Amino acid sequence: MIRLLVVDDSPLMRRLLGNVFAAQGDFELSFARNGVEALDKLAAFKPDVITLDIQMPEMDGLACLDRIMLEHPCPVVMVSSLTTEGADATLEALELGAVDFITKPKRAVSLEIETLAPLLVEKVRAASRARLPGTLRLADRVRLKSGLDSKPMPAPRKLVRPMPAACGVRRTDSPVHNLVLVGTSTGGPPALDVLLARLPHDFPWPVVVAQHMPGSFTGPLARRLDKLCALNVTEVTRPTPLEPGNVYIGKGDADVIVSMRPGGPVVLAAPSHPEHRWHPSVDRLVHSAMQHFPPAGLIGVLMTGMGSDGAEAMTTLRQQGGRTIAEAEESAVVWGMPGELVHRGGADIVAPLEDIADRIIELVGRK
Template sequence: MRVVVADDSALFRRLITTVLASLPEVEVVGQAANGKQALQRVHELTPDLLTLDMEMPELNGLEVLDALQKSGENVAVLIISAFTHQGGRLTIQALQKGAFDFITKPDLSGLEQIREALRAELAPRLKAQSLRFKVRNILRNSTAAAPIHPAASPVHPAAPPIHAASPTWMTSLEGINTRMNRLAGTIKPEMVLIGVSTGGPNALAGLLPALPGDLGVPVLIVQHMPPLFTQSLAENLTAKCALQVCEAAHGENLEPNTVYIAPGGRQMRLAPGDGGRKMIQITDDPPENNCRPSVDYLFRSVANQFSGRAMAVILTGMGSDGMLGLRLLKRHGCFVIAQDEPSCVVYGMPKAAVDAGVVDMVLPLEAIAGPIVAAIQGRMA
């Protein structure tokens, strides 16, 4: 993979270049100290990937992304963001302009510590992006697409998962309701749970606006993000959605028609509240799957406290966070939807769930809202 590194800090250009050069199948072909240079390097060197600092002279990161879109340059962009509220706001905008992921600049003093922190963040993202390039090239060079294999058998073997990666997902409303009643019981979901990581901001910006403002139940989301970033994500999404979107707060009771996003760097779980209500708890419990917030942490709390009364969705992301929690939810009758591979930025978390046999439907992103609304309201979105 050919990479251009763009950062106005000579120190960070050198550190990022050193880390990238140590990774297998990665070649740093150029550097840029400002936005204009970044565009020139991309045009001249045609890299596969651009690492892009958000706050640079000449042109900032957002302006570079706009220019890349206008010029049609075929380059993936990884954002390198400052660990600030402003950095979070700019990063969310950048992700919605086409950047595939981001990392934050380590707030550390020692150079070796900074290098190791950068390596821990960059290595899995470069590996995932390299795999995407290889798959894309294979598909591009193939004369015919390979057949789509069905998802693994779910916990309920009498009802194999629906795998619909084409417009044929528009199953009749009656068929969807019959299937959900058979799998999840006759109780309609009282909440929707969503787990997502790499590619999440764009996936959520595609899914949540498709849900009606009168959905009738709360939606709880774990998006892998650091502190200071989830508040910006919530503000960005609430401007696009009929539902109210907020960063979750400790001790608040769940309200219908509200989306709660787990705060970055904290864990979120559900607990019984007063009068039979459901209450959010925000904790500093340790990371799970190297993630805080963790999808498994939230899903497990719901499985333990509110069995059979949730619908779960697992979206694009690296790793397998959410799979163990989904296994518990399935044991209690939860209905599970996974995003399909073609519409994922990284087909990691959904694949882990599908391979574990805990998924009932595998759908493209644009098709997921319909079954959610059908299960809750008895009508398609």
């Protein structure tokens, strides 16, 4: 049985979520109306996973999440709105340690809950098996237990920007012939923090990212990443020339693809293709890049995420002479996508998250 604590101030939402998970037959449920009540239930109920609303009275979801990660670390799935404010709060929650998020229906929740139910269950099941790093908020937890500070400290940003010389490859103004393709899903935003913060400002290849997210979330994600790393990070909303020193985040609820224009290669948002379940699709991104770049000029990176998106395309890329990197199980929050790449024999390199940037730099230096 999966012990699930549902935390939401709405009686209707608690009832609807309770019905969805009770119908599965393998969930043991408990409920809380706000963050204070949720914290009171942690020690006795010992949940395997928590769904946590962001907007609640007395103690909101972010404050509650902060306490959970410091006092009783447990996989948490945030329940978020699709607004810009909801996106910003959700990204903050992922930074604090939440594993994933689900979005509330745009219309009456009672009308759409049946449609959303399979995804809700899949995300919560994946979160219940998620790996929380032992170092997650470790310094804060030690400080709190030592009584050095009665207030939980904000999540530290352990981001180290390498010196420009670390890349070892000079940028030029020549046309772009090489490209890094990154795919990720559950646990992806914090993983992108780590990866991109370790790439120097003179990194000579463009980087295109397919992160499974709703369309209202990828803009805030790009702006947040742009503040954290030396490269320029933008959301792809229109055909954009691919240039060194830039990271392009695919717009959510659409696919991100590479194409060729008279002036050179571009990246653009394309309507999501029904052939692919998750969007932006990593498989579609990689296949589109292979149509316009030689395989030897492509590096595919597949990081944490449930499912198998990207594994098929990156396996093909490796078979045709491209290079691929899979995140190691030891660091992945969910080893679905990178694990599938490894199982298919499609990974040249398997590396923990903190080493992936160095492996990319090494591969670029050999070109």
